[in-house]
Amino acid sequence: MEQGIDAHLIQIDPTNETSVKKAVSEVEKKFGVLDVLINNAGVFLDGDNVAPSKVPTSVLKETYATNVFGLHEVTTAFWPLLNKSKAARLVNVSSALGSLTLHSNGSFGDFKVIGYDSSKAAVNMMTVHYAHEWKNTPHKANTLHPGSVKTDMNKQGELTVEEGAKTSVRLATIGVEGPNGGYFHMGDTLPW
Secondary structure: OOOOOOOOOOOOOOOHHHHHHHHHHHHHHOOOOOOEEEOOOOOOOOOOHHHHHHHOEEEHHHHHHHHHHHHHHOOOOOOOOHHHHOOOOEEEEOOOOHHHHHHHOOOOOOOOHHHHHHHHHHHHOOOOOOOOOOOOOOEEEEOOOOOEEEOOOOOOOEEOHHOOOOHHHHHHOOOOOOOOOEEEOOOOOOOO
16 A cells, blocks of 8 residues: 555466356455456466477467466456446566567577467467457556566566566556557567
């Protein structure tokens, strides 16, 4: 509440429809509206660390279940409550690894993980579509790369969770003149 923001955290399993519905019901009963939704769930599976032609389809399915389908499930379930807000903010945590431009120009060298990378590219595209649906409204949908954050999934990360959350917080609190349908890291716009 340091900045006068009344924030509440609800953890959701995006691959569990009951968990999602329970969270929506809880928010609806308690507040009747949702001002900010930050989709931050993601998986990176060990089976993705091989040549793309060797990655089993099961790895892609499991990755997409959380990173793509789960994100859409949560977003669409909360969409009616977001639309009740005066100025909703949808923030999707993606990755620079979802950038087609950065992969094609060699920015990542030989680091290629087809399941994770393509799932984050899908998140980027989905964000563009959510933003388009809100184009004539005060609502905003954006996606971001948090940086290389040290988490359970990324033990080699360089940033703390607090540092990695900076872009999420900035996009969750942007004003009416802020971007809609963009892809960001800290203050920079990333290439699709």
